[in-house]
Amino acid sequence: MDQANIQGRGVSPLTKLDPNLTVREAYQVQLLTIQKQLEAGQKIVGKKIGLTSVAMQNLLGVDQPDYGHLLNGMVIENGEEISFHKVLQPKVEAEIAFVLKKDLAGPRVTEMDVLQATDYVLPALEIVDSRIADWNIKLQDTIADNASSGLYVLGGKPLSIDKLDLAQVGMVLYKNGEIMNTGVGAAALGHPATCVAWLANKLFEYGITLKAGEVILSGALSAAISGEPGDHFQARFAHLGEVNVRFSNKVDQ
Template sequence: METQAVRDASARLLLAYDKGEPMAPVIESFPEATVADAYRIQQEQVREWVAGGDVVKGHKVGLASRAMQEQMGVDQPDYGHLLAGMFHLEHQPIDAGSFLQPRIEPEIAFVLGRRLTGPGVTVADAIRAVDFVVPALEIVASRITDWKISIVDTIADNASSGGVVLGSKPTALSDVDLRLVGCTLQLGGELVATGAGAAVLGSPINALVWLANTIGPLGIDLEPGHVVLPGSMTRAYPVRAGDTVVADMGALGTVTAVFAE
Protein backbone atom coordinates (compact mmCIF):
# COMPACT_ATOMS: atom_id res chain seq x y z
CA MET A 1 0.00 0.00 0.00
CA GLU A 2 1.07 3.55 -0.69
CA THR A 3 1.68 5.76 2.34
CA GLN A 4 -1.46 7.79 1.65
CA ALA A 5 -3.59 4.63 1.53
CA VAL A 6 -2.19 3.58 4.92
CA ARG A 7 -3.09 6.99 6.31
CA ASP A 8 -6.57 6.83 4.80
CA ALA A 9 -7.25 3.40 6.32
CA SER A 10 -5.97 4.60 9.69
CA ALA A 11 -8.18 7.69 9.51
CA ARG A 12 -11.26 5.56 8.83
CA LEU A 13 -10.58 3.37 11.85
CA LEU A 14 -9.98 6.39 14.07
CA LEU A 15 -13.26 7.90 12.82
CA ALA A 16 -15.09 4.69 13.74
CA TYR A 17 -13.90 5.19 17.31
CA ASP A 18 -14.94 8.84 17.31
CA LYS A 19 -18.40 8.17 15.84
CA GLY A 20 -18.99 5.00 17.83
CA GLU A 21 -20.04 3.17 14.69
CA PRO A 22 -18.39 0.08 13.15
CA MET A 23 -17.14 0.30 9.58
CA ALA A 24 -16.89 -2.05 6.61
CA PRO A 25 -13.87 -4.38 6.62
CA VAL A 26 -10.57 -2.72 5.77
CA ILE A 27 -9.82 -5.44 3.24
CA GLU A 28 -12.94 -4.47 1.24
CA SER A 29 -11.82 -0.86 0.80
CA PHE A 30 -8.13 -1.73 0.45
CA PRO A 31 -8.05 -5.20 -1.18
CA GLU A 32 -4.33 -4.92 -1.87
CA ALA A 33 -3.51 -4.66 1.85
CA THR A 34 -1.10 -7.27 3.23
CA VAL A 35 -0.34 -8.27 6.81
CA ALA A 36 2.68 -5.94 6.69
CA ASP A 37 0.41 -3.11 5.51
CA ALA A 38 -2.03 -3.86 8.34
CA TYR A 39 0.71 -3.38 10.92
CA ARG A 40 1.61 -0.06 9.26
CA ILE A 41 -2.02 1.01 9.61
CA GLN A 42 -1.97 -0.06 13.28
CA GLN A 43 1.24 1.84 13.97
CA GLU A 44 -0.13 4.97 12.31
CA GLN A 45 -3.00 4.97 14.82
CA VAL A 46 -0.67 4.34 17.74
CA ARG A 47 1.33 7.41 16.71
CA GLU A 48 -1.89 9.43 16.72
CA TRP A 49 -2.87 8.18 20.18
CA VAL A 50 0.57 8.90 21.63
CA ALA A 51 0.61 12.35 20.02
CA GLY A 52 -2.73 12.94 21.77
CA GLY A 53 -1.19 12.20 25.18
CA ASP A 54 -1.66 8.45 25.65
CA VAL A 55 1.26 6.17 26.56
CA VAL A 56 2.18 2.66 25.38
CA LYS A 57 2.08 0.40 28.46
CA GLY A 58 2.55 -2.98 26.80
CA HIS A 59 1.45 -5.31 24.03
CA LYS A 60 -0.98 -8.14 23.45
CA VAL A 61 -0.79 -11.32 21.45
CA GLY A 62 -4.09 -12.08 19.81
CA LEU A 63 -5.45 -15.24 18.24
CA ALA A 64 -2.88 -17.39 20.04
CA SER A 65 -5.17 -20.29 20.89
CA ARG A 66 -6.87 -22.74 18.55
CA ALA A 67 -10.22 -21.75 20.06
CA MET A 68 -9.73 -18.09 19.15
CA GLN A 69 -8.36 -18.83 15.68
CA GLU A 70 -11.35 -21.02 14.90
CA GLN A 71 -13.78 -18.46 16.33
CA MET A 72 -12.34 -15.62 14.23
CA GLY A 73 -11.56 -17.63 11.11
CA VAL A 74 -7.80 -16.97 11.01
CA ASP A 75 -4.76 -19.23 11.18
CA GLN A 76 -2.00 -17.19 12.85
CA PRO A 77 -1.38 -14.98 15.91
CA ASP A 78 -1.14 -11.22 15.75
CA TYR A 79 -0.14 -8.44 18.11
CA GLY A 80 -1.43 -5.06 19.21
CA HIS A 81 -0.46 -2.20 21.49
CA LEU A 82 -1.82 -1.62 25.00
CA LEU A 83 -2.22 2.07 25.83
CA ALA A 84 -2.54 3.51 29.34
CA GLY A 85 -6.13 4.54 28.63
CA MET A 86 -7.09 0.89 28.08
CA PHE A 87 -6.41 -0.21 31.68
CA HIS A 88 -9.37 -0.44 34.07
CA LEU A 89 -9.49 -1.18 37.79
CA GLU A 90 -10.80 -4.49 39.05
CA HIS A 91 -14.28 -4.34 40.64
CA GLN A 92 -14.77 -0.73 39.48
CA PRO A 93 -17.57 0.05 36.97
CA ILE A 94 -16.50 0.00 33.32
CA ASP A 95 -18.57 1.76 30.68
CA ALA A 96 -19.50 -0.98 28.20
CA GLY A 97 -20.72 1.73 25.83
CA SER A 98 -17.18 2.99 25.36
CA PHE A 99 -16.37 -0.16 23.33
CA LEU A 100 -17.64 -1.30 19.96
CA GLN A 101 -19.06 -4.85 20.00
CA PRO A 102 -17.17 -5.82 23.19
CA ARG A 103 -16.23 -9.35 24.13
CA ILE A 104 -14.15 -10.62 27.04
CA GLU A 105 -11.50 -13.31 27.44
CA PRO A 106 -9.31 -14.61 30.31
CA GLU A 107 -5.53 -14.40 30.10
CA ILE A 108 -2.38 -14.73 32.21
CA ALA A 109 -0.69 -11.33 32.07
CA PHE A 110 3.09 -10.98 32.20
CA VAL A 111 4.63 -7.95 33.89
CA LEU A 112 8.21 -7.50 32.74
CA GLY A 113 11.16 -6.68 34.97
CA ARG A 114 13.75 -6.55 32.16
CA ARG A 115 13.83 -5.37 28.56
CA LEU A 116 13.27 -8.01 25.88
CA THR A 117 14.74 -7.28 22.46
CA GLY A 118 14.28 -9.64 19.52
CA PRO A 119 15.09 -11.35 17.29
CA GLY A 120 16.86 -14.27 18.92
CA VAL A 121 14.87 -14.27 22.17
CA THR A 122 14.69 -17.76 23.72
CA VAL A 123 12.35 -19.21 26.33
CA ALA A 124 15.15 -18.76 28.88
CA ASP A 125 15.47 -15.08 27.95
CA ALA A 126 11.72 -14.59 28.27
CA ILE A 127 11.52 -16.31 31.66
CA ARG A 128 14.40 -14.18 32.94
CA ALA A 129 12.63 -11.00 31.83
CA VAL A 130 9.33 -11.68 33.63
CA ASP A 131 8.93 -10.04 37.03
CA PHE A 132 5.59 -11.70 37.86
CA VAL A 133 2.27 -12.78 36.39
CA VAL A 134 -1.30 -11.82 37.32
CA PRO A 135 -4.72 -13.06 36.18
CA ALA A 136 -6.27 -10.74 33.63
CA LEU A 137 -9.40 -10.12 31.61
CA GLU A 138 -9.02 -8.58 28.20
CA ILE A 139 -11.90 -6.67 26.65
CA VAL A 140 -11.64 -7.11 22.90
CA ALA A 141 -13.65 -4.86 20.61
CA SER A 142 -14.00 -4.47 16.88
CA ARG A 143 -14.46 -1.42 14.70
CA ILE A 144 -15.38 -3.81 11.88
CA THR A 145 -19.12 -4.41 11.43
CA ASP A 146 -20.34 -7.69 12.95
CA TRP A 147 -16.77 -8.83 13.64
CA LYS A 148 -16.44 -9.82 9.96
CA ILE A 149 -12.67 -9.66 10.12
CA SER A 150 -9.80 -11.07 8.13
CA ILE A 151 -6.31 -11.20 9.62
CA VAL A 152 -5.65 -7.86 7.89
CA ASP A 153 -8.71 -6.29 9.53
CA THR A 154 -7.94 -7.35 13.09
CA ILE A 155 -4.28 -6.31 12.83
CA ALA A 156 -5.20 -2.93 11.38
CA ASP A 157 -7.70 -2.56 14.24
CA ASN A 158 -4.86 -2.83 16.78
CA ALA A 159 -5.52 -6.56 17.16
CA SER A 160 -9.08 -5.75 18.26
CA SER A 161 -7.74 -4.31 21.53
CA GLY A 162 -10.27 -2.64 23.80
CA GLY A 163 -9.41 -2.78 27.47
CA VAL A 164 -7.56 -4.65 30.21
CA VAL A 165 -8.43 -5.52 33.80
CA LEU A 166 -5.55 -6.88 35.89
CA GLY A 167 -5.89 -8.96 39.02
CA SER A 168 -4.02 -7.86 42.14
CA LYS A 169 -2.27 -11.10 43.18
CA PRO A 170 1.26 -11.28 41.73
CA THR A 171 2.87 -14.70 41.30
CA ALA A 172 6.49 -15.50 40.44
CA LEU A 173 7.05 -17.79 37.44
CA SER A 174 9.06 -20.12 39.66
CA ASP A 175 5.91 -20.78 41.71
CA VAL A 176 3.68 -21.94 38.86
CA ASP A 177 3.66 -24.06 35.70
CA LEU A 178 1.82 -21.81 33.24
CA ARG A 179 0.87 -24.75 31.03
CA LEU A 180 -1.12 -26.33 33.83
CA VAL A 181 -2.93 -23.24 35.08
CA GLY A 182 -6.65 -23.92 34.80
CA CYS A 183 -9.28 -21.25 34.35
CA THR A 184 -13.03 -20.99 34.80
CA LEU A 185 -14.88 -18.05 33.28
CA GLN A 186 -18.16 -16.91 34.81
CA LEU A 187 -20.46 -14.38 33.18
CA GLY A 188 -23.34 -13.12 35.29
CA GLY A 189 -22.75 -15.93 37.81
CA GLU A 190 -22.99 -18.62 35.13
CA LEU A 191 -20.06 -20.81 34.13
CA VAL A 192 -19.53 -20.21 30.40
CA ALA A 193 -16.07 -21.66 29.73
CA THR A 194 -13.06 -23.49 31.09
CA GLY A 195 -9.52 -23.40 29.77
CA ALA A 196 -5.85 -23.92 30.54
CA GLY A 197 -2.56 -22.17 29.93
CA ALA A 198 -1.47 -24.87 27.50
CA ALA A 199 -4.16 -23.63 25.07
CA VAL A 200 -1.99 -20.58 24.37
CA LEU A 201 0.65 -21.79 21.88
CA GLY A 202 1.42 -24.71 24.20
CA SER A 203 2.42 -22.30 26.97
CA PRO A 204 1.85 -18.55 27.44
CA ILE A 205 5.63 -18.11 27.64
CA ASN A 206 5.82 -19.21 23.99
CA ALA A 207 3.56 -16.31 23.08
CA LEU A 208 5.90 -13.91 24.87
CA VAL A 209 8.85 -15.32 22.89
CA TRP A 210 6.88 -15.03 19.64
CA LEU A 211 5.99 -11.42 20.40
CA ALA A 212 9.54 -10.33 21.23
CA ASN A 213 10.94 -11.96 18.10
CA THR A 214 8.16 -10.58 15.89
CA ILE A 215 8.33 -6.93 16.94
CA GLY A 216 12.10 -6.79 17.50
CA PRO A 217 12.96 -6.49 13.78
CA LEU A 218 10.51 -3.56 13.63
CA GLY A 219 12.58 -1.68 16.19
CA ILE A 220 10.11 -2.26 19.04
CA ASP A 221 11.35 -3.49 22.43
CA LEU A 222 9.34 -4.90 25.33
CA GLU A 223 10.22 -2.56 28.18
CA PRO A 224 10.54 -3.11 31.95
CA GLY A 225 7.15 -2.56 33.56
CA HIS A 226 5.29 -3.37 30.36
CA VAL A 227 2.28 -5.67 30.51
CA VAL A 228 2.07 -8.45 27.93
CA LEU A 229 -1.16 -10.34 27.33
CA PRO A 230 -0.20 -13.65 25.68
CA GLY A 231 -3.62 -14.73 24.41
CA SER A 232 -6.91 -16.12 25.63
CA MET A 233 -7.34 -19.52 27.25
CA THR A 234 -10.95 -19.73 25.99
CA ARG A 235 -13.21 -18.33 23.33
CA ALA A 236 -14.26 -14.69 23.68
CA TYR A 237 -17.74 -13.95 25.04
CA PRO A 238 -19.92 -10.88 24.38
CA VAL A 239 -20.48 -8.51 27.30
CA ARG A 240 -22.89 -5.66 27.88
CA ALA A 241 -23.88 -3.10 30.49
CA GLY A 242 -24.69 -4.71 33.83
CA ASP A 243 -22.53 -7.80 33.32
CA THR A 244 -20.03 -9.04 35.90
CA VAL A 245 -17.27 -11.34 34.67
CA VAL A 246 -15.02 -13.43 36.93
CA ALA A 247 -12.02 -15.48 35.85
CA ASP A 248 -10.75 -17.91 38.48
CA MET A 249 -7.25 -19.22 37.83
CA GLY A 250 -6.74 -21.28 40.95
CA ALA A 251 -3.41 -20.56 42.60
CA LEU A 252 -2.99 -17.43 40.45
CA GLY A 253 -6.12 -15.93 41.99
CA THR A 254 -9.18 -14.32 40.46
CA VAL A 255 -9.91 -11.20 38.46
CA THR A 256 -13.28 -9.48 38.15
CA ALA A 257 -14.60 -7.01 35.60
CA VAL A 258 -17.81 -5.09 36.35
CA PHE A 259 -19.67 -3.33 33.56
CA ALA A 260 -21.76 -0.39 34.70
CA GLU A 261 -25.53 -0.49 34.32
Protein backbone atom coordinates (compact mmCIF):
# COMPACT_ATOMS: atom_id res chain seq x y z
CA MET A 1 0.00 0.00 0.00
CA ASP A 2 2.87 2.36 0.82
CA GLN A 3 4.36 1.69 -2.63
CA ALA A 4 1.10 2.72 -4.28
CA ASN A 5 1.25 6.12 -2.60
CA ILE A 6 4.94 6.54 -3.40
CA GLN A 7 4.68 5.45 -7.02
CA GLY A 8 1.31 7.08 -7.69
CA ARG A 9 -0.26 3.94 -9.13
CA GLY A 10 -2.19 0.96 -7.82
CA VAL A 11 -0.63 -2.31 -6.70
CA SER A 12 -1.73 -5.94 -6.92
CA PRO A 13 -4.39 -7.19 -4.50
CA LEU A 14 -3.06 -8.73 -1.31
CA THR A 15 -5.39 -11.67 -1.88
CA LYS A 16 -3.49 -12.40 -5.09
CA LEU A 17 -0.24 -12.55 -3.14
CA ASP A 18 -1.85 -14.54 -0.31
CA PRO A 19 -5.14 -16.20 -1.29
CA ASN A 20 -5.54 -17.47 2.29
CA LEU A 21 -5.50 -14.01 3.88
CA THR A 22 -8.27 -13.87 6.50
CA VAL A 23 -10.43 -10.90 7.47
CA ARG A 24 -8.80 -10.76 10.89
CA GLU A 25 -5.33 -10.77 9.34
CA ALA A 26 -6.44 -8.00 6.98
CA TYR A 27 -7.49 -5.85 9.94
CA GLN A 28 -4.07 -6.50 11.51
CA VAL A 29 -2.44 -5.24 8.30
CA GLN A 30 -4.64 -2.15 8.51
CA LEU A 31 -3.63 -1.51 12.12
CA LEU A 32 0.06 -1.88 11.28
CA THR A 33 -0.31 0.62 8.45
CA ILE A 34 -2.13 3.08 10.71
CA GLN A 35 0.58 2.68 13.36
CA LYS A 36 3.20 3.67 10.78
CA GLN A 37 1.21 6.79 9.94
CA LEU A 38 0.87 7.69 13.60
CA GLU A 39 4.63 7.33 14.01
CA ALA A 40 5.02 9.69 11.06
CA GLY A 41 2.98 12.35 12.90
CA GLN A 42 -0.61 11.70 11.84
CA LYS A 43 -3.42 11.59 14.41
CA ILE A 44 -6.58 9.48 14.47
CA VAL A 45 -9.63 11.76 14.33
CA GLY A 46 -12.36 9.18 13.72
CA LYS A 47 -13.51 6.13 11.82
CA LYS A 48 -15.36 5.32 8.60
CA ILE A 49 -17.80 2.52 7.91
CA GLY A 50 -17.98 0.89 4.50
CA LEU A 51 -20.12 -1.74 2.78
CA THR A 52 -23.29 -0.63 4.56
CA SER A 53 -25.54 -1.25 1.58
CA VAL A 54 -26.89 -4.65 0.57
CA ALA A 55 -25.76 -3.99 -3.01
CA MET A 56 -22.12 -3.47 -1.99
CA GLN A 57 -22.17 -6.45 0.37
CA ASN A 58 -23.53 -8.64 -2.40
CA LEU A 59 -20.85 -7.34 -4.77
CA LEU A 60 -18.08 -8.53 -2.46
CA GLY A 61 -19.95 -11.57 -1.23
CA VAL A 62 -20.11 -10.50 2.42
CA ASP A 63 -22.85 -10.08 5.02
CA GLN A 64 -21.45 -7.25 7.14
CA PRO A 65 -19.76 -3.83 6.77
CA ASP A 66 -16.09 -3.04 7.24
CA TYR A 67 -14.30 -0.09 8.80
CA GLY A 68 -11.23 2.10 8.51
CA HIS A 69 -9.48 4.87 10.43
CA LEU A 70 -9.75 8.59 9.69
CA LEU A 71 -6.54 10.59 10.09
CA ASN A 72 -6.12 14.35 10.37
CA GLY A 73 -4.33 14.38 7.01
CA MET A 74 -7.51 13.18 5.30
CA VAL A 75 -9.57 16.27 6.16
CA ILE A 76 -10.64 18.52 3.29
CA GLU A 77 -12.49 21.76 4.01
CA ASN A 78 -15.99 22.27 2.62
CA GLY A 79 -15.72 23.81 -0.86
CA GLU A 80 -12.00 23.15 -1.11
CA GLU A 81 -10.25 22.06 -4.29
CA ILE A 82 -8.44 18.72 -4.13
CA SER A 83 -5.19 18.28 -6.01
CA PHE A 84 -5.36 15.13 -8.11
CA HIS A 85 -1.85 14.45 -6.86
CA LYS A 86 -3.48 13.42 -3.56
CA VAL A 87 -5.61 10.65 -5.07
CA LEU A 88 -5.24 7.62 -7.33
CA GLN A 89 -8.71 6.52 -8.50
CA PRO A 90 -11.21 8.44 -6.38
CA LYS A 91 -14.92 7.82 -5.98
CA VAL A 92 -17.27 10.14 -4.09
CA GLU A 93 -19.98 9.08 -1.64
CA ALA A 94 -22.48 11.14 0.35
CA GLU A 95 -22.89 10.19 4.01
CA ILE A 96 -24.09 11.38 7.41
CA ALA A 97 -21.26 12.08 9.83
CA PHE A 98 -21.62 11.64 13.59
CA VAL A 99 -19.51 13.60 16.07
CA LEU A 100 -19.40 11.95 19.48
CA LYS A 101 -19.65 13.63 22.88
CA LYS A 102 -19.09 10.42 24.84
CA ASP A 103 -16.97 7.30 24.40
CA LEU A 104 -18.63 4.21 22.93
CA ALA A 105 -17.21 0.85 23.93
CA GLY A 106 -18.50 -2.54 22.73
CA PRO A 107 -19.52 -5.29 22.80
CA ARG A 108 -23.18 -4.46 23.50
CA VAL A 109 -23.62 -0.98 22.05
CA THR A 110 -27.14 -0.32 20.73
CA GLU A 111 -28.59 2.21 18.33
CA MET A 112 -29.98 4.11 21.35
CA ASP A 113 -26.52 4.18 22.94
CA VAL A 114 -25.18 5.78 19.77
CA LEU A 115 -27.89 8.43 19.71
CA GLN A 116 -27.24 9.30 23.35
CA ALA A 117 -23.47 9.50 22.77
CA THR A 118 -23.75 11.75 19.68
CA ASP A 119 -23.06 15.46 20.04
CA TYR A 120 -24.29 16.37 16.56
CA VAL A 121 -24.45 15.23 12.94
CA LEU A 122 -23.25 16.81 9.70
CA PRO A 123 -23.49 16.13 5.97
CA ALA A 124 -20.32 14.62 4.56
CA LEU A 125 -18.62 13.60 1.34
CA GLU A 126 -16.20 10.71 1.53
CA ILE A 127 -13.63 10.40 -1.24
CA VAL A 128 -12.92 6.69 -1.22
CA ASP A 129 -9.72 5.67 -2.98
CA SER A 130 -8.12 2.28 -3.51
CA ARG A 131 -4.40 1.61 -3.53
CA ILE A 132 -5.31 -1.62 -5.38
CA ALA A 133 -5.08 -1.27 -9.17
CA ASP A 134 -8.42 -0.92 -10.98
CA TRP A 135 -10.41 -1.45 -7.75
CA ASN A 136 -9.82 -5.19 -8.21
CA ILE A 137 -10.63 -5.93 -4.58
CA LYS A 138 -12.03 -8.57 -2.31
CA LEU A 139 -13.14 -7.85 1.26
CA GLN A 140 -9.71 -8.61 2.71
CA ASP A 141 -8.06 -6.24 0.23
CA THR A 142 -10.21 -3.24 1.07
CA ILE A 143 -9.91 -3.91 4.83
CA ALA A 144 -6.10 -4.07 4.63
CA ASP A 145 -6.24 -0.85 2.58
CA ASN A 146 -7.93 0.97 5.50
CA ALA A 147 -11.37 0.27 4.01
CA SER A 148 -10.36 2.18 0.87
CA SER A 149 -10.21 5.43 2.85
CA GLY A 150 -9.01 8.49 1.02
CA LEU A 151 -10.23 11.94 2.08
CA TYR A 152 -13.41 13.39 3.54
CA VAL A 153 -15.31 16.67 3.72
CA LEU A 154 -17.74 17.87 6.38
CA GLY A 155 -20.30 20.53 5.54
CA GLY A 156 -23.58 22.06 6.61
CA LYS A 157 -23.93 23.10 10.22
CA PRO A 158 -23.95 20.98 13.39
CA LEU A 159 -27.43 19.69 14.13
CA SER A 160 -28.52 17.95 17.30
CA ILE A 161 -29.59 14.39 16.70
CA ASP A 162 -32.94 14.93 18.44
CA LYS A 163 -33.94 17.43 15.76
CA LEU A 164 -34.59 14.88 13.01
CA ASP A 165 -35.25 11.27 12.08
CA LEU A 166 -31.95 10.22 10.52
CA ALA A 167 -33.50 7.23 8.76
CA GLN A 168 -35.75 9.62 6.81
CA VAL A 169 -33.13 12.22 5.86
CA GLY A 170 -33.05 12.52 2.07
CA MET A 171 -29.95 13.26 0.02
CA VAL A 172 -29.23 14.30 -3.57
CA LEU A 173 -25.71 13.91 -5.00
CA TYR A 174 -24.64 16.13 -7.90
CA LYS A 175 -21.64 15.94 -10.22
CA ASN A 176 -20.95 19.10 -12.23
CA GLY A 177 -24.49 20.27 -11.51
CA GLU A 178 -26.13 17.07 -12.75
CA ILE A 179 -28.03 14.75 -10.39
CA MET A 180 -26.11 11.48 -10.13
CA ASN A 181 -28.22 9.69 -7.55
CA THR A 182 -30.38 10.10 -4.48
CA GLY A 183 -30.50 8.35 -1.14
CA VAL A 184 -32.01 8.29 2.31
CA GLY A 185 -30.62 7.58 5.76
CA ALA A 186 -32.29 4.19 5.90
CA ALA A 187 -30.01 3.05 3.04
CA ALA A 188 -27.27 2.53 5.63
CA LEU A 189 -28.35 -0.69 7.39
CA GLY A 190 -31.81 0.76 8.02
CA HIS A 191 -30.48 3.61 10.17
CA PRO A 192 -27.09 5.36 10.26
CA ALA A 193 -26.88 4.90 14.05
CA THR A 194 -27.15 1.14 13.54
CA CYS A 195 -23.94 1.35 11.51
CA VAL A 196 -22.15 3.22 14.29
CA ALA A 197 -23.34 0.64 16.84
CA TRP A 198 -21.97 -2.13 14.61
CA LEU A 199 -18.65 -0.29 14.46
CA ALA A 200 -18.35 0.12 18.23
CA ASN A 201 -19.05 -3.58 18.73
CA LYS A 202 -16.68 -4.67 15.96
CA LEU A 203 -13.86 -2.53 17.36
CA PHE A 204 -14.21 -4.35 20.69
CA GLU A 205 -12.68 -7.39 18.98
CA TYR A 206 -9.47 -5.37 18.48
CA GLY A 207 -9.44 -3.59 21.82
CA ILE A 208 -10.45 -0.23 20.33
CA THR A 209 -12.99 2.24 21.75
CA LEU A 210 -14.69 5.09 19.94
CA LYS A 211 -13.69 8.32 21.69
CA ALA A 212 -15.54 11.53 22.43
CA GLY A 213 -14.80 14.08 19.73
CA GLU A 214 -14.26 11.50 17.01
CA VAL A 215 -15.93 11.84 13.61
CA ILE A 216 -17.73 8.73 12.38
CA LEU A 217 -18.67 8.47 8.70
CA SER A 218 -21.67 6.18 8.93
CA GLY A 219 -21.84 4.78 5.40
CA ALA A 220 -22.85 5.80 1.89
CA LEU A 221 -26.49 6.61 1.19
CA SER A 222 -26.10 5.84 -2.52
CA ALA A 223 -23.61 4.53 -5.06
CA ALA A 224 -20.10 5.96 -5.26
CA ILE A 225 -19.40 8.16 -8.30
CA SER A 226 -15.99 8.27 -9.97
CA GLY A 227 -14.18 11.59 -9.88
CA GLU A 228 -11.95 13.03 -12.61
CA PRO A 229 -9.84 16.20 -12.80
CA GLY A 230 -12.11 19.26 -12.89
CA ASP A 231 -15.17 17.52 -11.45
CA HIS A 232 -17.28 19.32 -8.84
CA PHE A 233 -19.34 17.28 -6.39
CA GLN A 234 -22.14 18.58 -4.20
CA ALA A 235 -24.53 16.78 -1.86
CA ARG A 236 -27.68 18.35 -0.48
CA PHE A 237 -29.29 16.82 2.60
CA ALA A 238 -32.73 17.57 3.97
CA HIS A 239 -32.34 19.56 7.21
CA LEU A 240 -28.55 19.07 7.30
CA GLY A 241 -27.53 21.41 4.49
CA GLU A 242 -24.91 21.05 1.78
CA VAL A 243 -21.35 19.87 1.35
CA ASN A 244 -19.20 20.20 -1.76
CA VAL A 245 -15.72 19.67 -3.12
CA ARG A 246 -13.91 20.11 -6.42
CA PHE A 247 -11.06 18.17 -8.00
CA SER A 248 -8.35 20.29 -9.57
CA ASN A 249 -8.18 20.05 -13.34
CA LYS A 250 -4.39 19.85 -13.07
CA VAL A 251 -3.24 16.31 -12.32
CA ASP A 252 0.33 17.40 -11.57
CA GLN A 253 -0.40 20.02 -8.89
